[in-house]
Amino acid sequence: xxxxxxxxxxxxxxxxxxxxxxxxxxxxxxGAASQLSLTQSVAEDVTQKKSFAVNYAENLARIWQLAPRDxxxxxxxxxxxxxxxxxxxxxxxxxxxxxxxxNPAALGGGGDYGFxxxxxxxxxxxxxxxxxxxxxxxxxxxxxxLQPARR
Amino acid sequence: MHxxxxxxxxxxxxxxxxxxxxxxxxxxxxxSWALLIQQRAGVSDLEEHQARKRLAAANSEIMxxxxxxxxxLAANGDDTLDxxxxxxxxxxxxxxxxxxxxxxxxxxxTYWPSTTGWRGYALDSISWIGGINGFSPTYDYPxxxxxxxxxxxxxxxxAGSAQEFPDDATxxxxxxxxxxxxxGGDMLVLHRPNPAxxxxxxxQGRVVHFAPNLAASAYTARSQRFTSPGQVxxxxxxxxxxxxxxxxxxxPWTAVSSGNFSNPNIGxxxxxxxxxxxxxxxxxxxxxxxxxxxxxxxxxLKSEVSANTSTIQATGTTDTLxxxxxxxxxxxxxxxxxxxxPCLGSSTVDLPxxxxxxxxxxxxxxxxxxxxxxxxxxxxxAFAVVYTxxxxxxxxxxxxxxxxxxxxRAMILALKKATRSPAIDHTINVIVxxxxxxxxxxxxxxxxxxxxxxxxxxxxIPLYQAATVxxxxxIQTDSPLIFPASPQLFEIQLETDTRGLLRLSPRLAxxxxxxxGKL
Numbered sequence: 179x180x181x182x183x184x185x186x187x188x189x190x191x192x193x194x195x196x197x198x199x200x201x202x203x204x205x206x207x208x209g210a211a212s213q214l215s216l217t218q219s220v221a222e223d224v225t226q227k228k229s230f231a232v233n234y235a236e237n238l239a240r241i242w243q244l245a246p247r248d249x250x251x252x253x254x255x256x257x258x259x260x261x262x263x264x265x266x267x268x269x270x271x272x273x274x275x276x277x278x279x280x281n282p283a284a285l286g287g288g289g290d291y292g293f294x295x296x297x298x299x300x301x302x303x304x305x306x307x308x309x310x311x312x313x314x315x316x317x318x319x320x321x322x323x324l325q326p327a328r329r
Numbered sequence: 330m331h332x333x334x335x336x337x338x339x340x341x342x343x344x345x346x347x348x349x350x351x352x353x354x355x356x357x358x359x360x361s362w363a364l365l366i367q368q369r370a371g372v373s374d375l376e377e378h379q380a381r382k383r384l385a386a387a388n389s390e391i392m393x394x395x396x397x398x399x400x401x402l403a404a405n406g407d408d409t410l411d412x413x414x415x416x417x418x419x420x421x422x423x424x425x426x427x428x429x430x431x432x433x434x435x436x437x438x439t440y441w442p443s444t445t446g447w448r449g450y451a452l453d454s455i456s457w458i459g460g461i462n463g464f465s466p467t468y469d470y471p472x473x474x475x476x477x478x479x480x481x482x483x484x485x486x487x488a489g490s491a492q493e494f495p496d497d498a499t500x501x502x503x504x505x506x507x508x509x510x511x512x513g514g515d516m517l518v519l520h521r522p523n524p525a526x527x528x529x530x531x532x533q534g535r536v537v538h539f540a541p542n543l544a545a546s547a548y549t550a551r552s553q554r555f556t557s558p559g560q561v562x563x564x565x566x567x568x569x570x571x572x573x574x575x576x577x578x579x580x581p582w583t584a585v586s587s588g589n590f591s592n593p594n595i596g597x598x599x600x601x602x603x604x605x606x607x608x609x610x611x612x613x614x615x616x617x618x619x620x621x622x623x624x625x626x627x628x629x630l631k632s633e634v635s636a637n638t639s640t641i642q643a644t645g646t647t648d649t650l651x652x653x654x655x656x657x658x659x660x661x662x663x664x665x666x667x668x669x670x671p672c673l674g675s676s677t678v679d680l681p682x683x684x685x686x687x688x689x690x691x692x693x694x695x696x697x698x699x700x701x702x703x704x705x706x707x708x709x710x711a712f713a714v715v716y717t718x719x720x721x722x723x724x725x726x727x728x729x730x731x732x733x734x735x736x737x738r739a740m741i742l743a744l745k746k747a748t749r750s751p752a753i754d755h756t757i758n759v760i761v762x763x764x765x766x767x768x769x770x771x772x773x774x775x776x777x778x779x780x781x782x783x784x785x786x787x788x789x790i791p792l793y794q795a796a797t798v799x800x801x802x803x804i805q806t807d808s809p810l811i812f813p814a815s816p817q818l819f820e821i822q823l824e825t826d827t828r829g830l831l832r833l834s835p836r837l838a839x840x841x842x843x844x845x846g847k848l
Binding site: 214222323 | 387
């Protein structure tokens with residue numbers, strides 16, 4: 179007795195062209211996403227570095243305003259990196275305990291003799307950081323503080 | 330009859346929909362991630378903005394404080410801020426918007442906000458007779474002074490994007506405050522330059538030491554607390570009441586004024602020809618509160634006490650015999666001996682404030698005994714005795730003060746010798762003559778350029794036997810203090826009945842700032 183096999187009906191499928199088109203689209207999408215991801219990762223890295231630099235600069239300025247005797251070495255909250263990738267450095271410009279008179283009247287000010295600002299110390303805290311290898315950017319924070327006898 | 334969709338077509342459509350859904354979900358997730366990263370990038374800009382603003386606000390506070398310390402605490406009298414700068418004889422500054430930082434790369438010096446909103450009075454920095462030594466946020470003149478500064482932070486170097494982060498203002502309110510350190514619990518206040526303390530002294534309160542860099546042997550006091558401004562290294566060794574090690578308070582200090590020192594306008598005022606009447610206070614711990622006639626005449630204990638018409642004023646050189654013995658003051662000009670009785674009893678009128686200028690060799694302060702001591706004197710009004718000695722006048726030199734019996738009338742004894750010239754010995758020997766072993770003196774001693782050598786007399790006739798002297802009040806000085814050696818003891822205790830003393834005691838003044846606006 180002959181066994182009877184069911185009739186073979188070919189199941190429908192995508193054509194090769196359809197698959198190729200779909201794969202191309204997916205490949206393009208993945209490529210674009212990868213590129214965007216790379217860009218975003220770089221941006222995230224820059225953001226992190228800048229965030230760190232801002233905090234670092236603010237800390238420096240605040241510490242300078244608190245005016246410990248020895249600045250900046252022992253009082254820094256973190257040491258800057260100096261490698262080529264995450265380069266960061268800082269400096270204080272000269273602490274101006276100005277002895278010359280900023281004469282408001284002579285400089286066109288009114289009759290207000292007050293706020294003779296030369297009685298305060300001032301500095302500019304600059305933190306140099308590296309958004310990308312080979313490039314640098316500066317953050318400048320000007321800061322004032324009272325002279326020693328008035329702190 | 331319905332048209333039948335082939336099964337194969339349904340399968341393909343379903344797969345396509347699933348693929349689209351998958352792609353949609355993935356795209357949405359990816360877009361969210363990208364947006365998040367972008368926002369994080371924006372956060373760093375915001376962080377920088379906030380940091381700049383915080384620093385600008387701090388810079389504003391520095392400017393406000395410096396202005397207060399330079400100009401307002403230096404005020405001499407009640408010059409109105411409305412009509413002129415403090416003590417500047419009406420120089421008009423109240424309506425200007427002055428560029429202060431002109432030429433500086435630090436500051437956008439477009440202008441400093443107008444000061445037209447400032448009203449009221451300047452504050453005397455040292456002593457003031459009258460008022461209450463209290464504090465009210467609304468009206469506390471003459472012991473506090475409120476100024477509101479509109480310190481616009483953008484003018485203090487903020488350089489962010491004006492569109493993204495628009496301009497803003499930071500408002501500070503500044504207070505000038507003052508209080509008597511001794512009545513506040515600083516019962517031994519040691520000012521520069523040479524406040525060496527030796528002998529056996531116990532301070533039941535705080536010691537404030539402006540010159541803690543003296544040799545360790547130059548400080549033997551024991552106290553409950555010890556504090557120092559921290560501008561100089563600590564080399565003295567504070568001790569507790571029990572004699573053990575005492576941890577130094579490291580709380581931050583603020584700049585306090587204990588007198589005006591600098592000549593007027595030197596290096597400060599751009600137009601001294603107009604404003605010639607304000608002085609620069611000292612914030613380094615010097616003391617000049619008794620007679621600041623050369624630097625701030627109206628702002629000293631002597632000038633304020635002298636302004637009261639009831640004050641008895643005498644000179645030890647010319648006033649002979651009795652001056653006002655019925656009230657408790659005798660000055661013998663021929664010998665330079667003055668006897669002061671703080672409280673003679675209920676049958677006499679109270680001794681008022683006394684100012685003696687020059688010519689004394691000896692001062693006897695005769696306290697009370699019996700019921701006068703216990704039941705009457707403690708309730709009489711406080712008074713002050715001020716002795717100032719110009720070293721160039723007569724050659725007489727006050728060398729002895731006798732504290733006889735006990736005293737429970739609140740009293741201030743202010744002693745000043747004009748110079749620290751080595752030509753004369755500035756030391757005054759303070760001799761306690763008490764019939765009891767532990768006499769109590771309600772007394773605040775302020776000594777400028779006057780070292781005090783405190784000893785206890787012991788004798789059988791008359792009977793003097795002090796072993797422990799209790800000083801209810803305190804000592805404020807810039808000169809050495811020598812106390813008796815153990816087993817004798819000098820103990821300083823807090824004066825808690827401050828009613829009259831509040832009006833008489835010289836005070837320290839300082840500035841406080843409060844951030845009252847948003848940041």
